[in-house]
Amino acid sequence: MKLTLDMAxxxxxxAQREAQRVGNTCSIAISDENGWLxxxxxxxxxxxxxxxxxxxxxxxASAFKIPSSDVSKFGDASxxxxxxxxxKWNDHxxxxxxxxxxxxxxxxxxxxxxxxxxxxxxxxVCQATIAAMPTLKE
Amino acid sequence: xxxxxxxxxxxxLEGAERYARDIAGWPCSxxxxxxxxxxxxxxxxxxxxxxxxxxxxxxxxxxxxxxxPTLMLGRFIDPRIVQQHPLGQSGLGIDGTHQGRMCPIYGGxxxxxxxxxxxxGVIGGIGTSGCPEAADDNSISQAGFSALYD
Numbered sequence: 001m002k003l004t005l006d007m008a009x010x011x012x013x014x015a016q017r018e019a020q021r022v023g024n025t026c027s028i029a030i031s032d033e034n035g036w037l038x039x040x041x042x043x044x045x046x047x048x049x050x051x052x053x054x055x056x057x058x059x060x061a062s063a064f065k066i067p068s069s070d071v072s073k074f075g076d077a078s079x080x081x082x083x084x085x086x087x088k089w090n091d092h093x094x095x096x097x098x099x100x101x102x103x104x105x106x107x108x109x110x111x112x113x114x115x116x117x118x119x120x121x122x123x124x125v126c127q128a129t130i131a132a133m134p135t136l137k138e
Numbered sequence: 139x140x141x142x143x144x145x146x147x148x149x150x151l152e153g154a155e156r157y158a159r160d161i162a163g164w165p166c167s168x169x170x171x172x173x174x175x176x177x178x179x180x181x182x183x184x185x186x187x188x189x190x191x192x193x194x195x196x197x198x199x200x201x202x203x204x205x206x207p208t209l210m211l212g213r214f215i216d217p218r219i220v221q222q223h224p225l226g227q228s229g230l231g232i233d234g235t236h237q238g239r240m241c242p243i244y245g246g247x248x249x250x251x252x253x254x255x256x257x258x259g260v261i262g263g264i265g266t267s268g269c270p271e272a273a274d275d276n277s278i279s280q281a282g283f284s285a286l287y288d
Contacts, residue, residue, distance in 0.1 A: 004184050036188035040180040044143050048176035 003032050003102065003110040008039040010136045011102075011129050015114060016043055018128040026116025026125065027054040030102075033109050035062040035092075043116070050115040057099030057113030057122075059092040065108050068099030069123075098122030102130060139286070140251060142170065142262045146286055147178045153285020154266065155183060158278045166268030166278055169194035170249075173261050175202045183268070190267040196239055197246030197265030197275075203236065205260045209276060211242035243267075245275030249283060 008030040015028045025043040027050040032038050037058070042051055060068040072095040097119040102110045112129055114122040139146065147170045158166045165183040167190035172178050175198075182191045200208050213219055214229025233242050245266045251259035264282045266275040 002184075005181055009181070032188070034188065036182070037180060037191040038182050040177055041144060041148075042176070042178050048172075048174055051177045 001104045001107075001109060003030070003038060005039060007136060008110075011112065011133065012039055012041050014132045014136070015112070015125050015129045016041065018125045019043065019114075019116065022117070022121060022124070024117040024121055024125075026114050026122065027051045028125075028129075029054040029058040029113040031055075031058040031062045031111050031113070033062060035059045035111075038110065046116050053094065053096065053115035054098075054113040056092045056094040057096060057115060058111045059099075059113070060094050061099035061101045061111035061113065062108075063093075065101050067097070067101070067123075068094055068113070069097035069119075071095045098126060100126040100130060102133070140261065142172055142178060142249065144178060149288065150264065150282040150285045151179060151181050153288065154264070154278050154282030155181065157281035158183065158266070158268070161281075162269055162274045162278055164269045164274065166266050166275065167191040167194040168278065168282060169198045169265045170282070171195070171198040171202055171263050171265075173202060175199045175263070178262070186268045193241065193243070193267035194245075194265045196241040197243060197267060197279075198263040199239060199246075199265070200241045201246035201248045201263035201265065202260060203240070205248055207244075207248065207276070208242055208246035208265075209244045211240070212244060215242055241265075243275075244272035245269075245279055247276070247279045247283060249286070 025046040027042040029040045030038045057068045099113040101108045114125045154168045165186040167182040169180040220228040248260045249262040264279045266278040
């Protein structure tokens with residue numbers, strides 16, 4: 001299954017409602033499996049700096065196919081993957097929590113990035129959106 | 139309107155996407171930015187080339203930054219027009235400014251407050267990328283602008 005714009009829009013609307021429910025405003029970015037942006041919304045009153053952070057979180061989750069917060073574990077010598085050279089990091093790579101890959105079965109079809117609240121709130125919005133995906137498919 | 143809200147912006151994008159799909163016939167990316175030039179919403183339609191989303195944002199940003207449609211910027215650097223002007227009256231090199239963000243391709247237009255004249259009351263910008271002919275990009279942006287008032 002490919003991530004369509006209609007699906008991305010539906011997911012963003014879920015994320016917006018979820019953010020409103022906890023009294024937050026945020027930027028929400030959806031990227032496809034290659035990290036390219038599919039849709040991005042910034043809710044009214046959200047700081048402008050959150051736009052790029054949301055994009056970067058989605059890109060990181062797409063690029064590494066893991067939650068963006070897990071990227072920092074590459075720097076932990078006790079874990080596999082130690083040695084990722086930080087000087088080769090590009091402008092998009094971020095280790096801030098709030099970017100999660102979107103799965104269809106065992107295949108990763110894209111990623112969502114949320115920025116606007118505290119990191120754990122952003123993650124909660126991502127998780128709620130991904131949890132709501134099966135209801136959006138039809 | 140005095141300010142762009144996400145609700146209005148979604149309505150505009152809906153109108154622009156409808157024009158792109160039904161009239162222009164090409165999948166496009168459409169971006170709307172606020173008066174700070176920062177994205178409010180971007181949509182990349184299915185099968186639009188992946189790089190178009192970024193170009194749509196840059197076009198919308200350029201329209202806000204210069205408070206004029208990007209087709210005007212295109213005229214500043216069109217060599218056929220530039221050579222008819224006296225020395226010094228051209229915008230050659232404008233496309234390299236702002237770390238390369240300035241985009242002089244047709245398709246970005248500023249959104250003005252209702253009833254204001256040229257150079258005043260810019261509250262945002264809309265940019266489209268994806269059509270093989272950039273004039274179509276411009277039409278899609280205009281359709282999006284019109285949809286704000288539907």
